Amino acid sequence: MIYRKSQTQKNGFTTCQICIGESNLMISSDCPVKTIAKKSLVKIRNDIKNYIKIHPEFSESFKPIKVRKNAPAIIKKMSRASISADVGPMAAVAGAIAEELGENLGKHVSELIIENGGDIFVKVKRQIVVGIWCQNKKIRNNLGILLNKKRGHCAICTSSGTLGHSFNYGKADAATVIAKDAALADAWATRLGNEIKNAKDIKRAVSLLSAVKGLIGGVVIHRKTIAVWGNIKLTQITG
Secondary structure: OEOOHHHHHHOOOEEEEEEEOOEEEEEEEOOOOHHHHHHHHHHHHHHHHHHHHHOOHHHHOOOOOOOOOOOOHHHHHHHHHHHHHOOOHHHHHHHHHHHHHHHHHOOOOOOEEEEEOOEEEEEOOOOEEEEOOOOOOOOOOOEEEEEOOOOOEEEEEEEOOOOOOOOOOOOOOEEEEEEOOHHHHHHHHHHHHHHOOOHHHHHHHHHHHOOOOOEEEEEEEEOOEEEEEEOOEEEEOOO
16 A cells, blocks of 8 residues: 555655665655654664564564563564464564654654555544555556544555565455554554455455454455445545
8 A cells, every 4th residue: 555655745745765674664744854764763673673683483473472571662562463463473563663653753743644565654634545556457546545634643554465575365455454553453454464365255354353442444455346344435546
């Protein structure tokens, strides 16, 4: 999933791209933040990398891993999200980084959007549309999620079995989850995508979301089928 660069520019945001290691982020905000964002991202990544050096199982497991009491806050957040979704903790890493960075930058800006490999942290005071990016030829760049002013602060995370480099057991073109907690949204996007091998799995997979506290909504795109759950609104993207 991506928030289109052209749209952020039209809305008066300034946009920068930051690439450090595996992290490739696009940040749109109401004032420049590149220097601050780089420093913050380095610290966030170091917290994760240093923990993994001592506990390599944290990055290798496809199942939840208990973490030490003295673990960094972002590690604990990833662990909680992975336990909720019953996936490995690294399934929550992109969302967790985007949110941690967003919270840090929020001290310096009023509005920002951070896209990290398809996982998005949003903190805005206006209505925006976040596009769902997938390889489905019928809707490829034409479908988006409308976030109204009241939504304000949230995360939109997507997993795909047909696009991208992240590991996924399923075959969904896009499995998108919206939540206040970005790590939770990221972990559950992975779980949702993992559950869908064929069209018959969609209804059951989407029903899992309704039992999870903290989730706002979800979208599944699989071939000719689009399934929606929760308090969200889809819209067509034009231009």
